[in-house]
Amino acid sequence: MPSLDSIQGPADLRALNAAEVRELVPEIRTFLVDTVSRTGGHLGPNLGVVELTLALHRVFESPRDTLLWDTGHQTYVHKLLTGRAGRFDTLRQPDGLSGYPSRAESEHDIIENSHASTVLSYADGLAKAHHVRGITDRAVVAVIGDGALTGGMAWEALNNIAAAPHRPVVIVLNDNTRSYAPTIGGLATHLSHLRTPGDTAPPGVFANLGLTHLGPVDGHDVTALEDALRQAAALRRPVVVHCVTEKGRGHAPAEQHEADRFHAVRARPATPAAPDRAPSPSWTSVFGAELAALGAARPDLAAVTAAMLEPTGLAEFARRFPERTFDVGIAEQHAVTSAAGLALGGLHPVVAVYATFLNRAFDQLLMDVALHGAPVTFVLDRAGVTGDDGASHNGMWDLSLLSLVPTLRVAAPRDAVTLRRALREAVAIDHAPTALRFPKGPVGAPVPAVDSLAGLDVLHRSGPSDVLLVAIGTMAGVCVEAANRLTEYGVGVTVVDPRWIKPVAPALVEEGLRHRTVLTVEDSGRTGGAGAAVAQALADAGAPAPVRTLGIPQRFLPHGTRDGILARSGLTAEGVCRAAVDALSRHGTVAEAAAER
Ligand SMILES: Cc1ncc(C[n+]2csc(CCOP(=O)(O)OP(=O)(O)O)c2C)c(N)n1
Ligand SMILES: CC(=O)[C@@H](O)[C@H](O)COP(=O)(O)O
Numbered sequence: 131m132p133s134l135d136s137i138q139g140p141a142d143l144r145a146l147n148a149a150e151v152r153e154l155v156p157e158i159r160t161f162l163v164d165t166v167s168r169t170g171g172h173l174g175p176n177l178g179v180v181e182l183t184l185a186l187h188r189v190f191e192s193p194r195d196t197l198l199w200d201t202g203h204q205t206y207v208h209k210l211l212t213g214r215a216g217r218f219d220t221l222r223q224p225d226g227l228s229g230y231p232s233r234a235e236s237e238h239d240i241i242e243n244s245h246a247s248t249v250l251s252y253a254d255g256l257a258k259a260h261h262v263r264g265i266t267d268r269a270v271v272a273v274i275g276d277g278a279l280t281g282g283m284a285w286e287a288l289n290n291i292a293a294a295p296h297r298p299v300v301i302v303l304n305d306n307t308r309s310y311a312p313t314i315g316g317l318a319t320h321l322s323h324l325r326t327p328g329d330t331a332p333p334g335v336f337a338n339l340g341l342t343h344l345g346p347v348d349g350h351d352v353t354a355l356e357d358a359l360r361q362a363a364a365l366r367r368p369v370v371v372h373c374v375t376e377k378g379r380g381h382a383p384a385e386q387h388e389a390d391r392f393h394a395v396r397a398r399p400a401t402p403a404a405p406d407r408a409p410s411p412s413w414t415s416v417f418g419a420e421l422a423a424l425g426a427a428r429p430d431l432a433a434v435t436a437a438m439l440e441p442t443g444l445a446e447f448a449r450r451f452p453e454r455t456f457d458v459g460i461a462e463q464h465a466v467t468s469a470a471g472l473a474l475g476g477l478h479p480v481v482a483v484y485a486t487f488l489n490r491a492f493d494q495l496l497m498d499v500a501l502h503g504a505p506v507t508f509v510l511d512r513a514g515v516t517g518d519d520g521a522s523h524n525g526m527w528d529l530s531l532l533s534l535v536p537t538l539r540v541a542a543p544r545d546a547v548t549l550r551r552a553l554r555e556a557v558a559i560d561h562a563p564t565a566l567r568f569p570k571g572p573v574g575a576p577v578p579a580v581d582s583l584a585g586l587d588v589l590h591r592s593g594p595s596d597v598l599l600v601a602i603g604t605m606a607g608v609c610v611e612a613a614n615r616l617t618e619y620g621v622g623v624t625v626v627d628p629r630w631i632k633p634v635a636p637a638l639v640e641e642g643l644r645h646r647t648v649l650t651v652e653d654s655g656r657t658g659g660a661g662a663a664v665a666q667a668l669a670d671a672g673a674p675a676p677v678r679t680l681g682i683p684q685r686f687l688p689h690g691t692r693d694g695i696l697a698r699s700g701l702t703a704e705g706v707c708r709a710a711v712d713a714l715s716r717h718g719t720v721a722e723a724a725a726e727r
């Protein structure tokens with residue numbers, strides 16, 4: 131009886147007979163449940179593609195044939211079958227296996243970007259390259275989920291693929307009827323018709339586009355899948371293999387999990403949290419509760435999500451105000467411009483999205499919302515370093531992108547109190563777009579102001595005006611701790627939190643001009659971020675010394691823990707102290723003791 135240990139690569143898999151392959155299925159599912167329950171990760175999606183991945187690697191010969199995966203969160207089985215089972219305990223850990231394809235890990239891994247709906251565009255480009263280069267002996271295979279297929283890019287690609295019968299692409303539609311929640315929209319309805327035997331629905335959208343549609347195929351029958359994939363490969367033209375799978379398959383808690391079928395499970399903590407300490411609420415839950423409360427008072431408030439209602443905290447608002455809640459599918463561009471339409475119609479939409487996914491809708495934000503001064507509020511969750519979801523999931527580009535948008539106002543709350551306040555202020559602005567951003571995880575302890583200065587929250591003030599620390603959002607606690615340390619060494623420090631970071635407040639510029647040196651600290655990319663805007667405003671005001679901006683370096687950061695990445699970026703109290711003493715030593719006097727640190 132073969133075991134997973136005997137599979138060092140796809141060739142070993144292809145050497146097995148059908149019965150031996152079927153014996154691998156339960157072993158792989160047990161392995162996934164045991165391992166991912168410890169490491170955390172996308173358990174549900176991967177439980178759903180065990181048979182599909184086996185069939186793919188038996189029919190196609192990766193890496194000669196190119197296997198492309200959309201989003202990449204469902205590639206754990208692919209990793210197990212390409213020689214990485216022995217390292218799976220390191221999944222999503224620092225220096226361990228990535229939770230997504232990784233070119234550094236394997237020649238079988240291609241797309242590292244975890245943003246959905248890209249795979250068909252990659253496939254179209256690759257098929258064009260094969261055609262131009264006269265390559266005819268390598269298959270292009272693209273696996274896309276029913277959720278990812280609701281993204282606009284997927285249809286831009288299908289429009290191109292369908293136009294070229296001479297350029298073969300095997301499109302494997304992994305139809306498990308869900309993104310997190312059931313996939314929405316006319317496409318989902320259409321797929322439901324296609325899945326229903328004997329349904330007299332009009333011919334499929336794929337057929338009408340000129341694509342061959344095979345299936346629906348039972349996505350848990352390896353033999354049926356292999357037959358369909360072989361048939362698709364032999365057609366030598368673009369073809370959709372419609373596979374019907376079950377997210378969370380084979381693990382009852384996942385199969386029965388109403389919200390998202392264990393889409394992403396948290397790592398089991400090494401040491402259980404002390405029972406007496408109530409866990410801090412998450413940023414997301416504080417936002418969600420406040421929005422629901424505001425929704426009761428404001429019948430014009432609407433909520434918009436791109437297939438992530440629960441993860442972005444909109445569930446309570448949706449429960450109470452279903453008629454004002456809109457899930458548009460994994461379609462951030464449409465989410466943003468349709469929000470401009472909602473505003474045009476007299477509503478005040480709140481678009482809740484992970485910060486990194488707003489990248490995709492920048493032009494819509496700039497030209498469909500801001501150009502028209504549309505009162506849309508963007509709530510960017512997972513802003514800053516997220517960590518274990520890898521480079522494309524860090525919310526580190528938002529402040530740089532938002533800084534470019536005229537009329538847009540941006541807030542970075544530092545705790546639950548300022549989050550609630552920023553949200554109330556944002557939805558009260560009816561003539562311009564607003565955005566507020568916060569990170570993944572617990573909201574942490576309140577960071578109280580000790581004074582207020584023309585709209586600035588003063589968080590610490592002691593001694594002469596040596597250093598002004600401008601704390602952006604969640605860096606407030608780090609800055610206050612750094613100030614306390616610097617004060618011990620005779621360095622005079624003021625810490626301010628502007629709360630609204632765009633536009634740069636005049637009071638912040640005035641306060642900056644009163645200090646020997648100014649440092650800004652943000653959990654965001656420092657290139658073009660909030661600190662850069664402060665630096666520009668102070669330079670424009672004639673500040674003598676340059677502003678030192680601390681932030682995330684402009685690099686694609688390998689997956690790791692949020693704290694570890696922040697520490698390596700210098701975004702700790704010690705890092706701020708070092709930067710402050712260094713800046714003072716260059717642009718002003720510095721207490722001897724402090725210089726020794
Ligand atoms: C542009 C973008 N928006 C949102 C997400 C978050 N996200 C990750 S997986 C997922 C659901 C994907 O559904 P589907 O493509 O059907 O794959 P399944 O999980 O069902 O296998 C979403 C919304 C993302 N990765 N990219
Ligand atoms: C793959 C994807 O984009 C999401 O599922 C993401 O991994 C979820 O991240 P959170 O765990 O931060 O909700």
Ligand SMILES: [Mg+2]
Pocket residue numbers: 275276277278304305306307308309
């Ligand atoms: Mg799906």
